[in-house]
Amino acid sequence: MNGPVPLRTTDVARASGYSPQQVRDLERLGVIPPAARSANGYRAYNPTHVRALHAYRGLAGAVGPVAARQTLARLRTATLAEAASAITDVHVRLARERDEALRAQRALDAIRGEAGSAPGAGREGDAMTITELAGALGVRPSTLRFWEQEGLVRPERVTSLRARRYGPSAVGAARIVTALRGAGHGIPAVREIMASLDRLDGAEEARDILRRRLDRIAERTVALLRAGTDLAAVVTSARETADARGTSL
Incomplete structure (x- = not known):
């Protein structure tokens, strides 16, 4: 046959x-x-x-x-x-990307809500080391240092050895940067968006990007x-x- x-x-x-x-x-x-x-x-x-x-x-x-x-x-x-x-x-990778984009949305709302509050506001217990923050975001510590050099995320320096600690606002900013970079935006574009967050139009632009990011993750x-x-x-x-x-x- x-x-x-x-x-x-x-x-x-x-x-x-x-x-x-x-x-x-x-x-x-x-x-x-x-x-x-x-x-x-x-x-x-x-x-x-x-x-x-x-x-x-x-x-x-x-x-x-x-x-x-x-x-x-x-x-x-x-x-x-x-x-x-x-x-x-x-599946886990996509779920993590979605969770990070959602956290970035919440961080964006928190940063907007903190506009005008005193510098350094937030609980000390919420601060993270560079290793802790990098692990939470799924990036390398060297990436956070690069973002610092580019003016995207500004940590607090608390020791003579220049060890970095990130307060709640810095952690939130890092989450937004992570989501924007994950969405394919280059460093200059991310810098412009992060610098504009104290303006209503800047925050809305970031929200639109994050919404599109979530839509794209859903499609994938x-x-x-x-x-x-x-x-x-x-x-x-x-x-x-x-x-x-x-x-x-």
């Missing part, structure tokens, strides 16, 4: 929405498994390759093409536990959800292939 008819590069391109050259490039990059070769040397694909390309499209919409390529290549050789962990990590989350079935198919196919070869994934 004859097996399934192999798919040509053009067939896969038509079914996946990519061009034939993109299909070949994504195969070369490890996004999809290597195609079998027919007797005449042409590539022979199957539906698994189409599912992998659909998974890649959804994953790229969620985390970007570079991270999507790395994840798909990893899923093809991962154990079931490793594959589940890799996909969960993407939906893209990841849509890719879920295809990602599961990639993992299942990889395990079946490994079992057929007598290996254990």
